[in-house]
Amino acid sequence: MKEKPEILLIGTGAIGSFYCGKLHQAGARISAVCRSDYDIVKNRGIQVKSIIGDFNYMPEQVVKKASDYSGRPDYIVVATKVLPEINVPDMIHERVYPGTAIVMLQNGINIEEPVAAAFPDNELISGLAFICVSRTEPGQINHQDYGRLVIGRYPSGISDSVSLFADMLNRSGVTCIIEEDIIAARWKKLIWNAPFNPISVLGGGANTIEMMESEPTLHLARKVMEEVVLLAERTGHPIPENVIQKNLDDTAVMTPYKTSMLLDYEGKRSMEVEAILGNTVRLAEKHNVPIPHIQSLYGLLSLLNKKNLGT
Amino acid sequence: MKEKPEILLIGTGAIGSFYCGKLHQAGARISAVCRSDYDIVKNRGIQVKSIIGDFNYMPEQVVKKASDYSGRPDYIVVATKVLPEINVPDMIHERVYPGTAIVMLQNGINIEEPVAAAFPDNELISGLAFICVSRTEPGQINHQDYGRLVIGRYPSGISDSVSLFADMLNRSGVTCIIEEDIIAARWKKLIWNAPFNPISVLGGGANTIEMMESEPTLHLARKVMEEVVLLAERTGHPIPENVIQKNLDDTAVMTPYKTSMLLDYEGKRSMEVEAILGNTVRLAEKHNVPIPHIQSLYGLLSLLNKKNLGT
Numbered sequence: 001m002k003e004k005p006e007i008l009l010i011g012t013g014a015i016g017s018f019y020c021g022k023l024h025q026a027g028a029r030i031s032a033v034c035r036s037d038y039d040i041v042k043n044r045g046i047q048v049k050s051i052i053g054d055f056n057y058m059p060e061q062v063v064k065k066a067s068d069y070s071g072r073p074d075y076i077v078v079a080t081k082v083l084p085e086i087n088v089p090d091m092i093h094e095r096v097y098p099g100t101a102i103v104m105l106q107n108g109i110n111i112e113e114p115v116a117a118a119f120p121d122n123e124l125i126s127g128l129a130f131i132c133v134s135r136t137e138p139g140q141i142n143h144q145d146y147g148r149l150v151i152g153r154y155p156s157g158i159s160d161s162v163s164l165f166a167d168m169l170n171r172s173g174v175t176c177i178i179e180e181d182i183i184a185a186r187w188k189k190l191i192w193n194a195p196f197n198p199i200s201v202l203g204g205g206a207n208t209i210e211m212m213e214s215e216p217t218l219h220l221a222r223k224v225m226e227e228v229v230l231l232a233e234r235t236g237h238p239i240p241e242n243v244i245q246k247n248l249d250d251t252a253v254m255t256p257y258k259t260s261m262l263l264d265y266e267g268k269r270s271m272e273v274e275a276i277l278g279n280t281v282r283l284a285e286k287h288n289v290p291i292p293h294i295q296s297l298y299g300l301l302s303l304l305n306k307k308n309l310g311t
Numbered sequence: 312m313k314e315k316p317e318i319l320l321i322g323t324g325a326i327g328s329f330y331c332g333k334l335h336q337a338g339a340r341i342s343a344v345c346r347s348d349y350d351i352v353k354n355r356g357i358q359v360k361s362i363i364g365d366f367n368y369m370p371e372q373v374v375k376k377a378s379d380y381s382g383r384p385d386y387i388v389v390a391t392k393v394l395p396e397i398n399v400p401d402m403i404h405e406r407v408y409p410g411t412a413i414v415m416l417q418n419g420i421n422i423e424e425p426v427a428a429a430f431p432d433n434e435l436i437s438g439l440a441f442i443c444v445s446r447t448e449p450g451q452i453n454h455q456d457y458g459r460l461v462i463g464r465y466p467s468g469i470s471d472s473v474s475l476f477a478d479m480l481n482r483s484g485v486t487c488i489i490e491e492d493i494i495a496a497r498w499k500k501l502i503w504n505a506p507f508n509p510i511s512v513l514g515g516g517a518n519t520i521e522m523m524e525s526e527p528t529l530h531l532a533r534k535v536m537e538e539v540v541l542l543a544e545r546t547g548h549p550i551p552e553n554v555i556q557k558n559l560d561d562t563a564v565m566t567p568y569k570t571s572m573l574l575d576y577e578g579k580r581s582m583e584v585e586a587i588l589g590n591t592v593r594l595a596e597k598h599n600v601p602i603p604h605i606q607s608l609y610g611l612l613s614l615l616n617k618k619n620l621g622t
Contacts, residue, residue: 202513202611204618214617216592220610223603281527292534296607299531300513306525307515 004029005074005164008066009059010091012037014133015105016079017046017141019149019169024057026168031061031069033091037138038064050143052173067094075125075165078115079105082275089118101125101161103151108275109190110283112154123161126182127151128189134263148175152182187232187239192247193276195224197261198297201271202304209256212248220293222248227291231280234289271305273298315340316385316475319377320370321402323348325444326416327390328357328452330460330480335368337479342372342380344402348449349375361454363484378405386436386476389426390416393586400429412436412472414462419586420501421594423465434472437493438462439500445574459486463493498543498550503558504587506535508572509608512582513615520567523559531604533559538602542591545600576619584612 009020009032016032024030034041045058063069066076073095080086088104096102101123102115116124132145149169153159158178169176179185199221200206203214211217225244232239264271277298284291320331320343327343335341345352356369374380377387384406391397399415407413412434413426427435443456460480464470469489480487490496510532511517514525522528536555543550575582588609595602 199611199614203614206614206618210618211614214610214614216589216606216610217614218610220607223606278527292603293607295527295534296531296604299525299527299529300510300611303510303514303517303522303525303528307517307521 002074003027005168006071007031007075007077008069008071008073008092008095009033010066010076010078010088011080012041012046012135012139013079013081014135014141014143015129015131016077017135018048018050018131018133018143019079019105019129019174020059020077021046021048021055021057021141022172022174023165023168024059025055026172028168029071030057030059031063031071031073032059033063033066033069035064038062040139044139046139046141048141048143050141051145052143052147066092069095071095072097073100075101075103075161077103077105081270082106082108082111082272083270084274085270088115093118096122098122101165103127103165104154105129105149106275107189107193107272108279109186110279111275116154123159124154125151125162125165126154126186128182128185130189148177150177150179150182150185152179152185154182156181156183181237184232184237184239187228187237188243190232190276190280191225191228191239191243192251194228194280194294194297195221196251197259197271197276198301200259200262201265202297202300205258205262205266207256207258208251208254212252218248223293224297227284227289227294228280231284231287231289231291234287235283265304265308268308270309271301273301273305277301313385314338316479317382318342318386318388319380319382319384319403319406320344321377321387321389321399322391323352323357323446323450324390324392325446325452325454326440326442327388328446329359329361329442329444329454330390330416330440330485331370331388332357332359332366332368332452333483333485334476334479336366337483339479340382341368341370342374342382342384343370344374344377344380346375349373351450355450357450357452359452359454361452362456363454363458377403380406382406383408384411386412386414386472388414388416392581393417393419393422393583394581395585396581399426404429407433409433412476414438414476415465416440416460417586418500418504418583419590420497421590422586427465434470435465436462436473436476437465437497439493439496441500459488461488461490461493461496463490463496465493467492467494492548495543495548495550498539498548499554501543501587501591502536502539502550502554503562505539505591505605505608506532507562508570508583508587509612511570511573512576513608513611516569516573516577518567518569519562519565523563529559534604535608538595538600538605539591542595542598542600542602545598546594576615579619581620582612582616584609584616588612 166176353373477487
C-alpha cells in the first residue's frame with residue numbers, strides 16, 4: 001500500500017468532502033467527481049468550517065464523471081446518497097482496477113450488495129459516519145459536531161486497506177474505529193435511524209423531543225427498534241437488547257434537532273426511503289421475520305416521498 | 312311515540328344539518344344547538360343544496376347550548392365530530408329526559424360507551440352516514456353524492472324509536488337501513504376508514520388512487536383492514552373476509568377523492584384520531600389482539616395532529 005494513496009471521491013456532499021479533506025491533510029491525494037458543484041469546486045476547491053479547525057483543499061483532479069479521471073485509485077470513496085436512481089457500479093466501473101478498494105460512506109442497510117456483486121474481486125469497505133455536518137452551499141461544508149467514523153471490511157474482517165484508511169483519519173484528528181462485523185454496526189445505527197428519521201417526517205416535521213413526548217409515538221419508535229434488533233439477530237448479527245433503552249435515553253437528553261431525512265423532505269430532495277426502510281423490509285421478507293411497524297413506515301414514507309417530489 | 316317528534320340537533324355541521332333537514336321535511340319538529348354558526352342559523356335557517364332536491368329550513372328554536380332549549384325532546388341527534396375535547400354527556404345532560412332517545416350520527420368505533428354509561432336508562436341509537444356532504448359555510452350545506460344512513464339500537468336490537476326515525480327518513484327520500492348489530496356495521500365502515508383516512512393524511516395529501524397505486528402503501532392498507540376484521544371477530548362481531556377485497560375493488564374504481572380526514576388536516580381542524588384509531592388500539596389492548604399496523608398509524612397521526620394544530 002502506498003504512503004500517499006490516490007483516492008477518488010464520488011459525491012462532494014458533506015460527508016465525502018469532510019472525510020476526504022481530512023485524508024488530504026493526512027497526505028492522501030484526492031480527486032473528486034462532482035455533478036452540480038463542478039464549476040465551483042474546480043475553481044475554488046472545498047472550504048470546510050469545522051469545530052476541529054477550518055481548512056480548505058483543492059482536489060488534484062475535479063471531474064464530472066469517473067471516466068474523466070486519469071489516475072488509478074487505491075480507494076474510491078462513494079459518498080452519494082443511496083437512492084434507486086443512483087447506480088454506483090455504473091458510476092465507478094471504469095475506474096475500478098485490480099487492487100482498488102471501494103469505500104462506501106453511506107446510510108442504510110444491505111446497501112453493499114449491488115457493489116459487492118458488481119466487483120467481486122475488489123475489496124469493499126463499509127463505513128458509517130457519526131457526525132453533524134452539512135453542505136451549506138456548493139463547495140462549502142460546515143462540520144458542527146461529533147465526527148467519528150466506523151469502518152470495516154465488507155462483509156466482515158479487517159485488512160491493510162482498512163487499517164491504512166483508519167490510520168490516516170486518526171492522524172488527521174478524526175476518530176476512526178475499525179469494526180470486524182461492520183454489518184452489525186450498520187444494524188446498530190439503524191436502531192436509531194429506522195424509527196426517528198421516518199417518524200420525524202411523517203409526524204409533520206417533529207424534532208427529537210416532540211417524538212419522545214407523544215406517548216403513542218414513543219411506543220411506535222420502541223416497536224420499530226425491537227424489530228430492527230429481531231431482524232439483526234435473525235440474520236446473524238445479534239445486538240444486545242439494552243441498546244434500545246440506551247438509544248432512547250440518549251435521544252431524550254439530546255438538544256432537540258431535526259433529522260437528516262426531515263431536512264431532505266423540507267428541501268424537497270429525495271429521502272433515503274429504500275436504503276433505510278425498503279431494504280429492511282425486503283431482508284425481513286427473505287428471512288421470514290415479521291416487522292409490521294417498519295412495514296407501516298415504509299408504506300407511508302414511500303408514498304409521501306413521491307408526493308413530495310411531485311412524481 | 313308522537314307523530315311529529317321533537318328533535319334537538321347538537322352540531323349544525325354537514326351530517327346533522329342534512330339529516331335533520333330531511334326529518335323536518337317528514338314532519339319532525341327540529342331545534343338546533345349551534346356554536347360558531349349561531350347568528351347565521353338563527354337569522355336565516357339552514358340552506359341545503361342537494362342532488363335529491365334543494366331545500367331550506369328554519370329550526371323552531373336555535374340555541375347556543377342545550378340548556379337554553381325549552382322543549383322536551385323525543386330524540387337528541389348528536390352530530391358533532393368525535394374529539395377528546397367534546398364531552399357529549401356534558402353537552403346534553405340537562406335535556407335528556409326519561410324517554411328521550413339519543414341518536415349518535417358520528418364516526419369511529421366504540422364511541423357510544425361514555426354516552427351509554429352516562430344515560431343508562433335512555434335508549435341509544437347509533438348511526439353511520441354513507442354520504443358525500445359538506446358544510447360550505449355556516450348554515451350552508453352541499454349534498455353531493457350518496458346519502459344512505461344505517462342505524463340501530465346500541466348495543467344491538469331494534470325498537471319503536473329506531474323504526475320511527477328510519478320511517479321518517481325513508482319517507483323524505485333518504486335511504487335509512489336498520490341494522491340489528493350496529494356495532495358490526497361500525498366495524499364494517501372502519502375497514503375503509505381505518506386505513507384510508509390516516510394514510511391519505513400521512514402520505515402527504517394523497518387521494519384514493521394515489522394510495523392504491525403505491526405498492527407498499529396498498530400493502531399497508533390491506534394489513535390495516537385485516538387487523539380490523541380480526542379485532543371485530545375477536546370482540547364478537549365477525550365480518551366476512553371478502554369484505555376486504557370488496558372495499559379495495561370499490562376504492563380502485565371510485566373517482567379519486569380526498570378523505571374527510573384529509574380535508575380536516577388541510578383546514579387545520581382536529582382530526583378524529585381517537586375515534587378512528589385510538590379507540591381501536593385501546594380495544595385491541597383490552598382484548599389482547601395484535602394490531603401493529605393500526606398502532607403505527609396511531610403513533611404517527613397523533614403526533615401529526617398535534618403539530619398541525621400547533622399544540
